[in-house]
Amino acid sequence: MSEVLRLHWLQPYIDSLQVRFLHITRYHISEYYVMTPVRLKHCVMWYLEDSALHVEADGQTYRGQSGDLFVFPAGMTVYNRTITGPNRVISINFDGNVPLFGTGNWLELFGIPVQSRASVEVKEAFGRMLSHREESGISRRITLQGDLLHLLAGLIREGVAERSEQMKDCGDMRVRRAADYIFTRSSRIPEVQELAQIADVSESHLRKLFRQYTGLSPAHYIHYVKIEQAKRELAENDRRISEIAAGLGFAEPNYFARLFKAKTGCTPTEYRRQFRIWGAEG
C-alpha cells in the first residue's frame, strides 16, 4: 500500500488563503506623535526597527520595542503613541482572505499573534521588501507579492506549530482528535457516528464543533480530505484510479469519480492528465 500523505486539520484553510500585497513604507515618527485610533481596512504588519511604542489594538495594550513584529487583521481598531522617540517602523499593508473560514480572524486561526519578537528571517524579509520597493522595475509588484507570500509562509509555519502546542489542552481538541482519525485511517471513510465516539461527544455536538472550528460539516470535511489525498496521488504516482479510490476507502469507483468531479470540476483522469503531459515515466 502506498503511503498516503497526512494533512493537518488547518491545511484546507491555509491552502485557501488569498493574499494581495498593497504597500510597504518606512515611517519616521517623531517623539511627540500621537495617532488617532483607526479601524484598519486592510491587514497591517509593522516591524519596529528602532522604537518604543505604546500600542492599543481592540482594547488590548502592548508595549512595542525595537525588533518587535506586530500583525493586525483588517477590521481591528488600532491606536499608538510614542513612549520615547524618535521611532522607525516599516509597515506593510496587504489584503488577506481565507474563503473557507469566512470573515473570522484568520491570523488568529493560524496562530499568528498581534505582537511577537521578529525572527531573523522576518527582519531580513522586511529589508528585502524595502529594497525591492525601491527598484522601479516593471514587475516590482509581482516580486513584492512573492516576498509577502514567503514572509507569511514563515509566520504561518511558526504560528501553527505554536498553536498545536497550546491546543493540547484546549476545547477543540475534540475536533482535532476526529480530524486526526480521518487523516491517519486514510484507507477508510469513517462514519460521523464513529468520529463522535472518537471525540467523545454526541453526533449533534460534533457537527456543531466541526462547523465552529472548521466551517464545514463533518461529512464535507471528510470529503475535502479524501479529495485532497486523491489529488496528490493522481498527480504524483501512476496507480490506477480504481486502486487509488479503493485505497482511500471508496468501495465504489463510480461514487469516487462523481464526488471528485463535483468537488474539482474535472474527472480523476482529466485531473491526472493535466499533470501527466509526459505520460508514463521512463
Add this chain to the structure above:
Amino acid sequence: MSEVLRLHWLQPYIDSLQVRFLHITRYHISEYYVMTPVRLKHCVMWYLEDSALHVEADGQTYRGQSGDLFVFPAGMTVYNRTITGPNRVISINFDGNVPLFGTGNWLELFGIPVQSRASVEVKEAFGRMLSHREESGISRRITLQGDLLHLLAGLIREGVAERSEQMKDCGDMRVRRAADYIFTRSSRIPEVQELAQIADVSESHLRKLFRQYTGLSPAHYIHYVKIEQAKRELAENDRRISEIAAGLGFAEPNYFARLFKAKTGCTPTEYRRQFRIWGAEG
C-alpha cells in the same frame, strides 16, 4: 513640482496578472518515449536539465536542448518526442490570467517566448522550487506560490525589455508614442485628438489601435494612468489632494475625486488613510 512616476504601457496588464501555482515535478523520460499531442489546460513551464527533445507547439517546431526553458500558455497544443535519451525535465503547472487583457496569450503580450535559454536565476529558481516541494511543511503551497511569482517577475522583466527593443519598428509603435505622451506630460490630460496627431493616425483609427493593443479606449487608458499616478502620490507623499489633482492635470478637484471613487471604490482621502495610519511623518 514632485516628480511623477512614469508607467510603461504594459504596466496595467502586469499589475492585473493573477497566478496560481499548481504543481512541480521532475520527469525522467526514456529514449523511446513519444508523447500524444495534448491541449494544455494550464500554463506549463519546462526546464530541460538533460535533454534533446523535439517539441511541437501549435504547429511550430522547436529543438530543445539542456539548459532550455519552454513556457507554454494554456490552450496551446503541445507534442514532443525524444531525439536522444534519456531526458530529465522539470515541469511546473500553473494558472495565469490577465483580466484586463481577456483571453489573449498574455505570455506573448509580456514578450515571453515559447523557447529560450534559461538564465542562471531561472535555473536556480527551478532548483529551489523542487527542494521546497520536498518539504512537507504546512505552508509549502504558499512558499511555492511565492517562488513562482519571483520566477515570473524575472521572465516578465526580461520579456518586456526584449519586446520594447523589437517593437521599435513595429505596428503598435503608434500606440506607444501616444502612451508615452500621456505618461511624460503627466501634468496635463490630453485630448484624444491630440494623441491622434502624436501617433499620426485618425482619431477613429487611434481608438481602434488602442482597443487592439491595450484592450481599453484612449479615454479609459488615460484615466487608468492618471489614477495610478494619483494612487502613488497619495500613498507616498503628504501633498494636499487638490494639489495632486492639479499636478495631474485635473482643473476640477471634484471631477478628480469622482473619477477616483468610480475607479477605486474609495475617495482619495480614504485611499490615503489606509496607507497613512501613522498620520504625518515626524
